[in-house]
Amino acid sequence: MLASKHILLIIGGGIAAFKSLDLIRRLRERGASVTPVLTRAGAEFVTPLSVSALAGRKVFQELFDLTAEAEMGHIELSRSADLIVVAPATADLMAKMAQGHADDLASTLLLATDTPVLIAPAMNVRMWEHAATQRNFGVLQEDGIGFVGPNAGDMACGEHGPGRMAEPMEIVAAIEAALADGPLRGKRVLVTSGPTHEPIDPVRYIANRSSGAQGTALARALAALGAEVVFVTGPADVPPPGGVEVIAVQTAQEMLEAVEAALPVDAAVFAAAVADWRMASAAASKMKKTNGGLPVLEFAENPDILATVAQMEAGRPALVVGFAAETDDVVENATAKRARKGCDWIVANDVSAATGIMGGTENAVTVIDAEGAEAWPRMGKAQVAARLAERIAKALA
Structure with a gap:
């Protein structure tokens, strides 16, 4: 189902970013190409080299990158994919998406696109349950953003509850569903x-x-x-x-x-x-x-x-x-x-x-x-x- 599909993967900052490496591998196994975008916070958890090696492509990180803008540009980058996936999607990224902020490459790509977007939230349980995050969650749902997870379970911080990022194969299934060209698409x-x-x-x-x-x-x-x-x-x-x-x-x-x-x-x-x-x-x-x-x-x-x-x-x-x-x-x-x-x-x-x-x-x-x-x-x-x-x-x- 994913053969020849192009996924733009935005990796946010959080311990769940390590799962994005397995997600890239799983997507490529199914024939998809993956263009990775790594936020500054994401680069604190996974290295550009490891992401690039698994994706087989250059990692995009900076909004003001003269070479990248000359070759492709963030506008084209945001619209050339079949699906944009944000995994992990932090509380900060969700807030930027809900409010229309565009102060880095990831948020600018998300604002400048008309491509479908699927996000996999990952954050501390208190952050997920906070009224501000739940408001943003509602806004993004109304905007047509797709969600997979978060799951409930033990956190890296020692707490327990909803906020764990969905597992890579769950995200793959959600991507397949989002790209399914079936009779119920849009329903x-x-x-x-x-x-x-x-x-x-x-x-x-x-x-x-x-x-x-x-x-x-x-x-x-x-x-x-x-x-x-x-x-x-x-x-x-x-x-x-x-x-x-x-x-x-x-x-x-x-x-x-x-x-x-x-x-x-x-x-x-x-x-x-x-x-x-x-x-x-x-x-x-x-x-x-x-x-x-x-x-x-x-x-x-x-x-x-x-x-x-x-x-x-x-x-x-x-x-x-x-x-x-x-x-x-x-x-x-x-x-x-x-x-x-x-x-x-x-x-x-x-x-x-x-x-x-x-x-x-x-x-x-x-x-x-x-x-x-x-x-x-x-x-x-x-x-x-x-x-x-x-x-x-x-x-x-």
Whole structure:
């Protein structure tokens, strides 16, 4: 997919800059050419010689470089690429991009271009969570800048949380998705996936057997067709796909809030197996077993995420797809669910224990829309995802 593609890679300052070296190698393995731009701060972490050796090209560093300006110029440099990638993208670089600053080569290139831009943020967790950075993040999203990461994990500074730069192969997948010349290019699609965990007390929760495999496969298939995918996932058994914006949640309420924050989108696919109920009031400390009898658990109904979006009066996605996991009367129950929720399609499947579908690698679905029900043969979940993604692309064409 990346053969003959030209990537302009801007390497910002941060310990994550060492990952950019592996990223260059991975891109060149796939046939892409890489023109590196190294910021002054980036050069404190990786050397121009190592970057140039891996890229097989000259490293650009200075805005006022007479030779570079005579040969190519920063304007041409910014527009000759198929994609501009910023990895790592520091808080400072994000702020410059959001505010339109152009006081060095990297920020000038980013301001002078009409080429698509993908950035991989990397910074301390407090910097990422700071209100200023989150404002800049919102501005850049509205400006059409693509994001991959940041991931949560241990920091070089010893802290833990979101702010780690995405791994090189995640960035490669995001680059492939950004350059995919598929039927969903320019479309933004929301996918929910996995189960939700509703706490009973600090150590127990209500959940279901969903692995998140089908939703993950669907997000990957949509990205492969060129879609910008927002992937809202509960605590799934499978890792999230690369090349998509991942939002991790635990509860149904958190999933609803993440979904609403991701709007507007062209299509929304609700593959998550959201718990129908939660505790009316989760215990603040572990509930103890006593000789006095069983505890009484009082339940409350969780928000209906599918119905909330499908029945929106303003800003409703052009296509809303729900999933129905049933154990009996599959088509009848799913058809009734479609009418009740107000969605366009329902993807129904039989998840009774004998099928092995929930938590398994295969699926057998029936797609129900206004025209009726279309049963698909049993196949791998990746195949189901690819076929459903093609159907979504045709619907949005």
